[in-house]
Amino acid sequence: MIEIKSIEKPDDRRDFLRGHLEIVQLTGLVFAKATFEPGWRWTESIKDIAGTDLCEVHHNGYIAEGRLRIRTQDGAEQEVGPGDAFVVTPGHDAWVVGDEPCVAFDFAGGMDDYAKATGS
Template identity: 80%
Template sequence: MLEIKSIDKPDERRDFPKGHLEVLQMTGLVFARATFEPGWRWTESLRDIAGTELCEVHHNGYIVQGRLRVRMRDGGEQEGGPGDAFVVTPGHDAWVVGDEACVVFDFAGGMDEYAKAG
């Protein structure tokens, strides 16, 4: 099997306050590019859409542009920027740091439901 798709022609685009998500549905993989604008914060932009207090999606990702800070339910907190790969388990908040949009590639599989009404 061989499957190639371009993220520049996504299967689906989901818009939400201060950002959007472009999704590729592939065999065995949901791949997404998220763009978070300055001022974006999960608890302000997506909490009402998800219907949960914190983001409950597992993320495996890579930051292409900008900076993103993540705070876990237990209070642990880290910040990443361009060139950083990350694994974030469910139960977190995240927000853009600075005045540059943050672009993230996510390939954990949970993005098929991300930013959809819960």
């Protein structure tokens, strides 16, 4: 089997405060491209949509542009930037660092519910 989809023609696009998410669904993989504008923070832009205090999505990601700071519920904190691959478990906040947008790709599969209102 070979299955190919372009992220430039996503199956779904979700807009939220200071950013958006583009998703393609493939067999066994939900692939997402997130664009977070300067000033974006999960607890300010997604929290009310998700209905949780922190992001409860597991992320396997890659940063193509910009920088994100990530803080877990236990207080661990790291910054990721261009060229960084990362894994973040559920229970975290994140925000854009600096004055340029952050573009992140996510391969974890949990993005099918990210920034999607409960019951949608």
